[in-house]
Amino acid sequence: MNKEMYKLCKWAIDTALKNGATDCRARMSKRRFVEIRYRDKKPEIVKEATTRGLNLNIYINGKFSSQNTPDIRQTALEDFIKKAVENTHFIEEDPYRSLPDPKYYEGRADMDLQLSDPKHGDLTAKQRHDVVKTIEEVSLDKAGEKVISVEAGMNDSEWEEVILTSNGFEGTKKTTDHWAGASVTIADEGDRKPNGYFWAGARSFEDMPSLTAIGEQAALRTLDLLGGKKLKTESLPIIIENRAVGNVLWGFLSGLYGGNIQQKRSFLADKKGKTIASKLFTIKDDPFIKKGFGSRLYDGDGFPAKKRTIVNEGKLEEFLIDWYYSRKLECEPTAGGTSNLIIPPGSKSADMLMKELNRGILITGFIGGNSNSATGDFSIGIIGKLFEDGLPVQSVAEMNIADNHLNFWNKLSAIGNDPWKYGSWLTPSLVFDDILVSGI
Amino acid sequence: MNKIDRRKFLKNSASAAGMLFLTPYLSGSMLSSSKLTQTGYFESEFGIDDMMCQMLLEKALSKGGDFADVYFEHSLENWLNLEDGKVSRSYGNVLLGVGIRTVKGDQVGYGFTQELTKESMLSAAATAASLVNESARPVAKNLNSLKTENYYPFDPSMIDLPLQSKLPLVKAINEKCFALSNLIVKVNAGFHDSIKRILVATSDGVKAEDILPRNYLYASTVGEKEDRTEQSWYNFGGRRDFSFYTDELVTKLSEEVVGRTEKLFEAIQPPAGEMPVVLGPGVTGILLHEAIGHGMEADFNRKNISTYSTMIGEKVAEPFVTIIDDGTNTSQMGSINVDDEGTPGKKTILVENGILTSYLHDKISAKHYNVKPTGNGRRQNFEHYPMPRMRNTYMLGGNETPEDVIKAAKKGIYIEDVSNGQVKIGEGDFAFYVSQGRMIEDGKLTAPIKDVNIMGNGPKMLENIIMAANDLKMHEGGAGSCGKNGQGVPVSFGLPTCLVKSMTVGGTQQKGGVS
Numbered sequence: 001m002n003k004e005m006y007k008l009c010k011w012a013i014d015t016a017l018k019n020g021a022t023d024c025r026a027r028m029s030k031r032r033f034v035e036i037r038y039r040d041k042k043p044e045i046v047k048e049a050t051t052r053g054l055n056l057n058i059y060i061n062g063k064f065s066s067q068n069t070p071d072i073r074q075t076a077l078e079d080f081i082k083k084a085v086e087n088t089h090f091i092e093e094d095p096y097r098s099l100p101d102p103k104y105y106e107g108r109a110d111m112d113l114q115l116s117d118p119k120h121g122d123l124t125a126k127q128r129h130d131v132v133k134t135i136e137e138v139s140l141d142k143a144g145e146k147v148i149s150v151e152a153g154m155n156d157s158e159w160e161e162v163i164l165t166s167n168g169f170e171g172t173k174k175t176t177d178h179w180a181g182a183s184v185t186i187a188d189e190g191d192r193k194p195n196g197y198f199w200a201g202a203r204s205f206e207d208m209p210s211l212t213a214i215g216e217q218a219a220l221r222t223l224d225l226l227g228g229k230k231l232k233t234e235s236l237p238i239i240i241e242n243r244a245v246g247n248v249l250w251g252f253l254s255g256l257y258g259g260n261i262q263q264k265r266s267f268l269a270d271k272k273g274k275t276i277a278s279k280l281f282t283i284k285d286d287p288f289i290k291k292g293f294g295s296r297l298y299d300g301d302g303f304p305a306k307k308r309t310i311v312n313e314g315k316l317e318e319f320l321i322d323w324y325y326s327r328k329l330e331c332e333p334t335a336g337g338t339s340n341l342i343i344p345p346g347s348k349s350a351d352m353l354m355k356e357l358n359r360g361i362l363i364t365g366f367i368g369g370n371s372n373s374a375t376g377d378f379s380i381g382i383i384g385k386l387f388e389d390g391l392p393v394q395s396v397a398e399m400n401i402a403d404n405h406l407n408f409w410n411k412l413s414a415i416g417n418d419p420w421k422y423g424s425w426l427t428p429s430l431v432f433d434d435i436l437v438s439g440i
Numbered sequence: 441m442n443k444i445d446r447r448k449f450l451k452n453s454a455s456a457a458g459m460l461f462l463t464p465y466l467s468g469s470m471l472s473s474s475k476l477t478q479t480g481y482f483e484s485e486f487g488i489d490d491m492m493c494q495m496l497l498e499k500a501l502s503k504g505g506d507f508a509d510v511y512f513e514h515s516l517e518n519w520l521n522l523e524d525g526k527v528s529r530s531y532g533n534v535l536l537g538v539g540i541r542t543v544k545g546d547q548v549g550y551g552f553t554q555e556l557t558k559e560s561m562l563s564a565a566a567t568a569a570s571l572v573n574e575s576a577r578p579v580a581k582n583l584n585s586l587k588t589e590n591y592y593p594f595d596p597s598m599i600d601l602p603l604q605s606k607l608p609l610v611k612a613i614n615e616k617c618f619a620l621s622n623l624i625v626k627v628n629a630g631f632h633d634s635i636k637r638i639l640v641a642t643s644d645g646v647k648a649e650d651i652l653p654r655n656y657l658y659a660s661t662v663g664e665k666e667d668r669t670e671q672s673w674y675n676f677g678g679r680r681d682f683s684f685y686t687d688e689l690v691t692k693l694s695e696e697v698v699g700r701t702e703k704l705f706e707a708i709q710p711p712a713g714e715m716p717v718v719l720g721p722g723v724t725g726i727l728l729h730e731a732i733g734h735g736m737e738a739d740f741n742r743k744n745i746s747t748y749s750t751m752i753g754e755k756v757a758e759p760f761v762t763i764i765d766d767g768t769n770t771s772q773m774g775s776i777n778v779d780d781e782g783t784p785g786k787k788t789i790l791v792e793n794g795i796l797t798s799y800l801h802d803k804i805s806a807k808h809y810n811v812k813p814t815g816n817g818r819r820q821n822f823e824h825y826p827m828p829r830m831r832n833t834y835m836l837g838g839n840e841t842p843e844d845v846i847k848a849a850k851k852g853i854y855i856e857d858v859s860n861g862q863v864k865i866g867e868g869d870f871a872f873y874v875s876q877g878r879m880i881e882d883g884k885l886t887a888p889i890k891d892v893n894i895m896g897n898g899p900k901m902l903e904n905i906i907m908a909a910n911d912l913k914m915h916e917g918g919a920g921s922c923g924k925n926g927q928g929v930p931v932s933f934g935l936p937t938c939l940v941k942s943m944t945v946g947g948t949q950q951k952g953g954v955s
Contacts, residue, residue: 043547043571044546045547045548046547046570046571047548047549047551047825048567049564050553065530065532066530066531068533068534069534070536070537070554071534087603091528092528094529097528148743149743151743185743185744185866191749191750192867194866194867225867228869230944263626263662264625264626265662265671367862367863367869367870367871368860368862370891372890373671374669375668377709377891379873379946380946381862381946397897398895398896398897400871401946436712438713438944439713439944440713
């Protein structure tokens with residue numbers, strides 16, 4: 001644990017208590033990051049900085065406020081904390097507002113999740129520039145004559161936090177991440193200039209995928225958009241590509257949150273223990289994946305992270321309930337959010353699924369749209385390809401799908417073997433039957 | 441090392457974090473009105489004088505470059521929230537720092553720091569300078585203060601307002617909403633306000649300072665009727681002073697949000713497919729924002745990646761269509777006295793009588809096109825470099841009446857409120873989500889509709905605006921922001937009632953059937 005950050009959090013809590021707070025949570029974080037972008041084979045953006053901040057949650061017998069400041073000098077903080085505590089007195093008392101019962105802090109796993117690359121500090125400016133130059137060159141080459149613009153880039157950062165509470169929680173987390181990719185624009189018919197992208201990342205620099213593969217993917221995904229047009233409105237099977245699944249899945253998850261359930265804004269509030277989706281639909285949450293983007297040892301309340309199954313073969317098994325809303329709902333807390341969210345993969349690739357379906361639409365991205373957490377209704381624009389005889393034949397644009405989550409997930413009929421690797425939601429490609437796709 | 445007086449910042453930070461709670465005792469010791477004048481704030485509070493700015497600019501251009509700028513920011517943000525009948529939580533946030541930019545052609549070097557010490561700021565300037573490796577470029581010998589108009593007359597006493605002045609507004613919303621309808625089962629309400637002070641100094645000798653207020657009062661309600669649940673959200677705000685938030689506004693907000701929730705119980709899903717779309721006046725101006733505004737941001741055009749890159753001077757719409765992006769509207773969320781590069785707030789005509797006339801420029805694109813900057817160089821905060829961004833984007837009214845526009849549509853949908861717009865710049869394809877609207881049948885408004893996405897293509901949609909009414913209305917809210925390249929900035933919209941010949945409606949039923 002970073003001793004300097006620990007000492008500051010401890011001092012901030014002591015100062016808050018001395019000034020009249022009954023409880024306090026202090027979280028200090030700092031982040032060092034570098035961003036490089038290239039276009040036309042020269043640097044377009046070079047950016048680098050370090051940020052830091054202190055967040056204080058102040059509790060006075062059910063009165064609560066949360067304050068952020070970038071000024072972490074002890075002399076400055078003393079007056080800041082004093083004023084913050086004084087001001088919290090003016091908030092109305094909420095009997096449900098408190099730090100968690102310390103018994104819930106117990107049982108944290110003791111393991112190294114390998115979230116921080118010990119060699120991150122050795123990364124040189126030349127290495128970063130070489131990464132970006134390589135990706136740009138590959139994308140330019142692969143996109144060929146149609147290319148208008150390639151913007152390639154790399155971001156990397158080192159982040160660290162320390163959290164302490166006045167009732168005994170101590171936690172720390174240190175991570176690094178490295179991202180690289182490109183955005184490609186090409187010429188199409190008329191004034192259309194399709195733009196596609198591909199970015200990939202890893203906790204450790206040495207785990208980054210092949211730069212050539214990244215550059216090629218960015219170009220190929222853009223070329224796939226050529227000739228996009230609106231087709232007639234019809235019902236047909238769809239495949240949602242792995243990296244796009246999250247755009248629909250989040251609307252389903254919105255019904256699981258304790259805040260939405262307690263505030264009567266959840267279409268899933270009365271569905272726990274019930275079958276609400278196809279038997280193929282399972283969602284798991286695994287915080288212990290080594291080098292995972294969502295991996296953690298404790299959640300936002302400080303509770304020990306644990307593996308859990310949220311939806312099991314179509315049956316809703318668990319909500320996402322933090323400490324505060326567990327008190328309001330008079331139930332046990334689970335965790336207020338997800339870590340590494342997993343839909344277990346199937347055995348077939350997206351290409352095999354297209355062949356089996358024969359005709360349908362492969363959705364590779366979404367545009368606009370929204371989901372209503374109270375009703376489960378959603379409507380969202382799609383980007384992708386019509387496939388016939390198992391092969392892509394036509395790019396589609398300006399089209400849309402709409403449904404209700406309680407209906408939609410029952411239409412899940414197959415799952416791909418290709419979980420998305422570059423994020424905390426490890427979603428494979430999903431097949432849904434009989435979806436109305438609106439166009440002309 | 442030139443130490444900044446951090447004790448002064450300490451006071452300001454503490455008061456910012458607790459700005460909603462200031463007691464009369466505290467308010468006297470905090471940000472007094474005298475410190476809220478537009479000029480001299482960073483010098484008096486943090487010792488940032490012209491000499492310091494020039495030293496940083498010299499460092500930023502110490503290895504060459506076309507120009508450099510420094511952007512100081514001190515922002516104070518507060519949020520007060522009511523849930524289950526109690527104003528039981530508040531949040532505060534302070535931002536303080538400087539961003540330093542070196543520009544060569546279309547290349548940008550950028551460094552920033554939260555520490556306003558000479559050592560730390562010079563280090564950030566060195567990061568920016570690392571972009572190039574040439575001989576140093578001189579900076580202007582003097583900084584000349586920019587005189588600007590004031591498009592958001594701001595009452596400095598707002599920052600001194602004690603909690604007691606704001607809390608009753610929020611409490612009153614709760615009471616009024618429950619009193620208005622027995623269908624309402626939950627009310628969530630709050631007041632958000634922020635003050636952003638900026639100082640921009642440029643290597644060509646411009647110094648500009650501003651104070652940007654932003655605030656809004658919001659409410660959401662959940663209603664239950666038989667086995668259905670519906671929710672609505674609404675807000676009023678902008679760059680306002682506190683006198684805007686009257687009892688009458690509280691009543692208006694409560695009636696609006698409750699009325700919207702009640703109406704949703706009668707709502708249906710419209711049919712899917714292409715059909716005429718009438719956009720009601722006001723917030724539906726998001727259509728312009730997505731369909732043309734982003735595509736006219738000049739960075740996309742100088743890179744030739746916007747669908748509008750080759751269309752300047754061409755006819756893109758009917759002659760009655762004039763579209764403006766404007767930083768000079770009084771109290772609108774996107775109004776700016778000066779942009780974040782030191783260019784005064786301006787009004788820019790994007791489409792004049794159907795002809796595409798101008799992109800939205802920052803300094804880099806203005807130089808590229810050899811035109812003057814249009815005052816659209818904006819950024820989220822000091823941690824980000826500026827880029828062309830919209831301000832308040834609206835279309836002038838036409839000659840028709842709203843009733844005639846709806847009548848002309850015959851059969852289609854009428855859109856009253858929207859959210860979640862998005863556009864693909866190169867293709868021009870865009871989408872936005874309809875949260876409130878109605879069916880149009882036989883030229884009349886009939887059943888309410890909700891939760892449907894609308895898809896279109898920017899250039900095609902502009903061509904397809906075939907009627908405009910004489911009822912231009914600007915968006916009334918202060919919440920939300922426009923996102924681009926990871927940066928959010930406040931913007932606003934406006935539109936008169938318009939008929940678009942055809943757009944794709946993402947409903948759940950085949951045409952001919954209505955659920």
